[in-house]
Amino acid sequence: MSKYYMSVDLGTSSVRAFIADLPGRRYFVEGETYEVIIPRPGYAEQDPKLWYEKAAECIRRVLRRSGVDPADIGGVSFSGQMHGAVTLDEAGEPVHNAIIWMDQRSGEVLDDIYAILGERAVVEYTQNRIAAGYMVGTLYWLKRNRPELYRRIHRAVLPKDYIKYRLCGAITTDYSDAAGSLAFDNKRLCWAEPMLERLGLDAAILPECGPSTQVAGYVTAEAARETGLREGTPVVNGGGDSFMQAVGNGIVEEGIFASNIGTAGQVSTTVSRPIYDPQLRTSTFAHVIPGRWQLMGGCLNSGVSLKWITRRVLGRDDYGQVNRESSQVPPGCKGLFFLPYLTGERTPHMDPMARAVFMGLTLDHGPAEMERAVMEGVAYALKDAMGVLLSAGARCDRIIAAGGGARSDLWLQIQSDIFERDVYRSASLEQACLGAAITAAVGVGEYPDFETACARCVDAPTQVFHPIEANAAVYRRAYPIFQDIYRQNKDIFARIDALSH
Numbered sequence: 001m002s003k004y005y006m007s008v009d010l011g012t013s014s015v016r017a018f019i020a021d022l023p024g025r026r027y028f029v030e031g032e033t034y035e036v037i038i039p040r041p042g043y044a045e046q047d048p049k050l051w052y053e054k055a056a057e058c059i060r061r062v063l064r065r066s067g068v069d070p071a072d073i074g075g076v077s078f079s080g081q082m083h084g085a086v087t088l089d090e091a092g093e094p095v096h097n098a099i100i101w102m103d104q105r106s107g108e109v110l111d112d113i114y115a116i117l118g119e120r121a122v123v124e125y126t127q128n129r130i131a132a133g134y135m136v137g138t139l140y141w142l143k144r145n146r147p148e149l150y151r152r153i154h155r156a157v158l159p160k161d162y163i164k165y166r167l168c169g170a171i172t173t174d175y176s177d178a179a180g181s182l183a184f185d186n187k188r189l190c191w192a193e194p195m196l197e198r199l200g201l202d203a204a205i206l207p208e209c210g211p212s213t214q215v216a217g218y219v220t221a222e223a224a225r226e227t228g229l230r231e232g233t234p235v236v237n238g239g240g241d242s243f244m245q246a247v248g249n250g251i252v253e254e255g256i257f258a259s260n261i262g263t264a265g266q267v268s269t270t271v272s273r274p275i276y277d278p279q280l281r282t283s284t285f286a287h288v289i290p291g292r293w294q295l296m297g298g299c300l301n302s303g304v305s306l307k308w309i310t311r312r313v314l315g316r317d318d319y320g321q322v323n324r325e326s327s328q329v330p331p332g333c334k335g336l337f338f339l340p341y342l343t344g345e346r347t348p349h350m351d352p353m354a355r356a357v358f359m360g361l362t363l364d365h366g367p368a369e370m371e372r373a374v375m376e377g378v379a380y381a382l383k384d385a386m387g388v389l390l391s392a393g394a395r396c397d398r399i400i401a402a403g404g405g406a407r408s409d410l411w412l413q414i415q416s417d418i419f420e421r422d423v424y425r426s427a428s429l430e431q432a433c434l435g436a437a438i439t440a441a442v443g444v445g446e447y448p449d450f451e452t453a454c455a456r457c458v459d460a461p462t463q464v465f466h467p468i469e470a471n472a473a474v475y476r477r478a479y480p481i482f483q484d485i486y487r488q489n490k491d492i493f494a495r496i497d498a499l500s501h
Contacts, residue, residue: 004073005446006062006229007436008055010080010160011241012036012100012263012304015051017058018433019066019073022441023456028066029430030058037097041500042352044102044133044343048086048094051159052166059227070230076167076219077212077440078238079245079432080160082180085138088162088171090154096146098159099138101264102300102343106137107352109144113137116198125185125192129280132344132352135181139201156205160238167227168217168235171207176239176294178209179285186274186286186293212239212288213443236443238436239288242266242296245402247435249426250458252289252451255397257389259382259415259423261405265302267347267385269394271295277392281348282385288439289450295394297347297385301356302378303404305340309374314367323410326372331417331471332478333369335360338377339485341493347385349486353497359485375411376475379418380482386419400461402426409465417471418479427459434458 003024009016016031032054037045063070084100099105113130114122122130130137135156143150157165158177165171178184178191183206185192193203210216214237224231238244242260251258251270260266274293276284283296310316341354358373390396401423405411416423428434438453447453 004068005437005440006059006073006076007238007433007440008059008076008078008160008163009241009244009433009436010051010055010078010163012081012102015055015058016433017055017062018430018437019062019068020434020437022437022446025459027430027434028062029433030061030065032058036100036102042104044100045097046100048098048159048162052163055163056227059229063228070228070233073229073233074446075234075236075440075444076229077236077436077443078160078164079241079436080158080177080238082158082177082240082242083134084159085135086157086159086162087142087149087153088155088157089152092165095152096149098162100159101133103138104132104344104352106134106141107132109141110137113140113199117195121195123280125195126182127186127274127276127284128182129350130182131346131350136183136199136201140199143200153205155207157207161207164216164235164238167219167223169220170217170235172214172216172237173207173209174212174214174237174239174288175209175286176212176243176288180240180283186284189286210237211290212237212243212439215443234444236440238439240285241432242268243288243294244432244435244439246270246294247288247438247450247454248428248431248433248458249400249402250454250460251400252292252454255395257386257396257399259386259399259401260403261302261378261401261411262403263302263304265299265378265382265403266296267382267389268294268296269389269396271394275393277388281350281388282392295389295392297388299340299347299378299381299385300345301340301342302381305338305342305356305374305378306371308342309371314370316367319408322371323408325368326375327410329368329372331474333373333376334364335362336365336369336373337478337482337485338370338373339482340374340377340381345381348388351490351493353493354486354490355493355496357485357489375414376418377482379411379415380479382415383418383479384483398422398424400424400426402431412465413468416465416467418475420467420472422467423465424461425463425465427461
């Protein structure tokens with residue numbers, strides 16, 4: 001068997017190609033960035049062809065940089081942004097830009113969807129609340145509002161599965177990503193065809209669905225020319241990014257929470273049965289690990305909030321400077337709060353009309369205070385999500401911080417102080433990439449299961465941030481104010497949304 005495995009991680013702001021020496025600790029990674037297309041307020045799109053072009057370039061570069069012979073790569077798998085819809089015509093060409101998870105347009109048809117299905121049926125099939133940005137709502141919105149586009153759809157796939165299709169020619173998905181479409185029966189692990197039929201959606205356009213470790217196909221001659229991979233290399237299904245991040249952190253058993261700050265943020269944990277929040281403020285999705293589910297609270301605006309304030313508003317590009325200056329600002333930012341709902345919010349509000357707010361601004365506040373307030377606001381939002389998971393019955397014995405936000409000592413300390421719990425920094429900087437590479441290795445038989453693979457390939461976290469009581473005391477007083485800012489402005493957000501359209 002080969003000791004090298006590759007993964008492609010398709011994110012919201014970048015795509016990366018990763019080669020790992022398993023079970024060793026060497027890896028190589030190359031990335032390319034791109035932007036979200038916002039044709040009008042509330043919309044969020046990306047060009048799937050650009051995804052593939054960037055992914056192919058990353059694969060070529062990482063092969064050159066690593067010096068690994070393509071013949072020594074045992075398999076390729078995927079980690080991907082979830083929920084979005086890539087629609088393809090009969091020739092396999094995109095009908096429209098990908099409508100991604102950040103998109104809020106389907107919020108206007110959610111009442112109609114629930115009127116047709118009823119909440120009980122939605123819960124029975126999905127254990128989730130259908131919200132804006134999920135594939136099922138997007139397809140229904142297209143059918144209702146762009147019927148000329150909907151009629152052209154021959155297949156509809158999740159984002160990472162478009163890259164897979166271009167590599168091996170197969171249109172497939174895995175249980176974890178399918179569950180995140182909310183067109184999926186999360187208990188029976190199949191498409192929820194009765195639900196789709198009632199919505200007038202054709203289940204035949206959806207891809208074949210199987211385990212994350214299933215070999216979907218093999219690199220085609222055309223893809224080999226475009227990427228430098230060896231023709232015939234196994235292509236393994238892969239899974240959603242939050243699941244792959246869990247695998248890359250070795251989170252395969254219950255009791256461990258992941259606090260992730262990427263473009264979006266999540267608090268998630270592995271559970272042995274499909275438990276869910278009775279108020280449907282969380283997501284419960286079939287895991288990439290057989291017999292497991294993931295319970296997750298999703299926060300739409302985490303790393304993207306800091307990127308927005310730093311780059312777009314303040315015109316800064318040095319995150320080291322941001323951390324140094326913000327660390328000089330006292331906890332609580334001298335009474336400044338930031339509500340991080342730039343594109344609406346999921347857990348706990350499920351409100352596509354929620355908006356971001358700076359509250360408490362005075363002449364004493366400058367860039368450093370605003371940037372720290374954003375960091376604190378993101379951590380408060382993650383605390384909101386954590387509280388819902390705990391109330392649903394999840395057990396939290398340890399928190400592992402992951403994603404780009406885990407590279408900031410300041411942000412990790414803020415999380416520890418706000419959560420009032422120890423927070424461990426992930427031992428890997430490329431958790432989702434590593435998780436997908438491990439999935440490739442399990443898929444081709446290098447390891448018998450995820451538990452064995454993670455025990456061999458994932459380092460346990462060692463760096464821990466303990467809550468500082470003086471800081472925690474400030475946040476204990478401030479957190480209810482953060483929560484009240486949303487509660488007391490919810491109706492105003494709806495009025496602002498109406499005005500913006």
